Amino acid sequence: MKIGLIAALGLALLGSGCVTIAERRALDEERCRSYGFRPGTDGYANCLLHIELDRSASRRVWVERDYYGPYYGYGFGYGFRRW
Template sequence: MQAKLCVAVILVAALGGCVTPAEQRAADEGRCRSYGFRQGTDPFANCLMAVDLDRSASQRARLESSFYGPGFYGPGWYPYRRW
């Protein structure tokens, strides 16, 4: 019984940080509206695109830093990890 409870708690904690695409879109739209852009205009669409590109770049940087680690590319190193 305790194992099931432990698994349930871990599952709830893991899924608690998940954001659905609809929630992410609403947050992005709110962010662009807070900058003063009106929905349905080209600048608003550009703002949404810039926010999405920024998020993608952040995710890519976070992935690269976690995989290779800081300072991986030093003298004599190859661009792949030696296992």
């Protein structure tokens, strides 16, 4: 009984972390509206663009960190990365 309850709670936690594309877009739009931008204006479009650019930059940092690993700069000079 306890194992089933723990498994159900674990699945609920994993499922709650997922956000669909439409939900993410709605959250981004709400964020821009909370900043005072009105839908249909250039400022609103720029706000959505900057949110997406920040998200993709953050994703790119995590991918590079996973691929290259942490860089401490010892032994091989400036800019050395693993092959």
